[in-house]
Amino acid sequence: MRMRPLITFLLALCAFAPAAPAQAGGLLSGVLPGLVSPSDTPSVCDTNATQPFARFVDYRYYVLTPGGSFEPGSQAWKLTGGAKIVSGNEPFYVRSTADRHSLYLPAGSSATTPPMCFDTGDWTVRYFSAGTGTMRVKIVVKSLLGVLSVLDGGTVSSGSTWKPSADVRMLLTNVCGLLATDSISLRFVPANTSGMRIDDVYLDPWKSG
Numbered sequence: 001m002r003m004r005p006l007i008t009f010l011l012a013l014c015a016f017a018p019a020a021p022a023q024a025g026g027l028l029s030g031v032l033p034g035l036v037s038p039s040d041t042p043s044v045c046d047t048n049a050t051q052p053f054a055r056f057v058d059y060r061y062y063v064l065t066p067g068g069s070f071e072p073g074s075q076a077w078k079l080t081g082g083a084k085i086v087s088g089n090e091p092f093y094v095r096s097t098a099d100r101h102s103l104y105l106p107a108g109s110s111a112t113t114p115p116m117c118f119d120t121g122d123w124t125v126r127y128f129s130a131g132t133g134t135m136r137v138k139i140v141v142k143s144l145l146g147v148l149s150v151l152d153g154g155t156v157s158s159g160s161t162w163k164p165s166a167d168v169r170m171l172l173t174n175v176c177g178l179l180a181t182d183s184i185s186l187r188f189v190p191a192n193t194s195g196m197r198i199d200d201v202y203l204d205p206w207k208s209g
Helices: 003-015 023-027 171-178
Strands: 078-080 084-087 101-105 110-112 124-130 133-143 148-158 181-191 196-204
Touching: 101 110, 124 148, 133 196, 148 181, 181 196
Parallel strands: none
Antiparallel strands: 078 110, 084 101, 101 196, 110 181, 124 196, 133 148, 133 181
């Protein structure tokens, strides 16, 4: 079978994609290196799709990432290096006019979402940001076998005022999704900046089933 070498290669690519073991420590849950425990698998998947970027001529449907509004009562992200939730929402209030908070990330910090459901067809991440500089977005992928890989989603530039981010594309993560991805997390690492803020982090689009 000619397909067997290709499948073997793709499995190896997803299992051993460029990883950062030290940075991935927040998701290891005290088990063997490169594995995550069943408790890290999301028990409920959000399928409440909206069009948060419609006013910016992006009519795709998105779901909010876990804790992606940074409001009280939402799921907590793993924060390091001085990253913290602060007062002041993005000015478009795309999730709710009652929202009042955002996430501040100084240089040298990082912020990682809780594990979230993922299916082939989840192509794009977008969010709102303010603060001149660049943001490196990493995609932490957990396979059904529990193997943890950290993939590079690219670098996104930001301006001094609040605006929607450019698309963060997830092509390689979708390849892994074809090979039984269990869940993903997103890790935000600011670079070349004295401090940035992000808010309302969305994944497009959720495909149920």
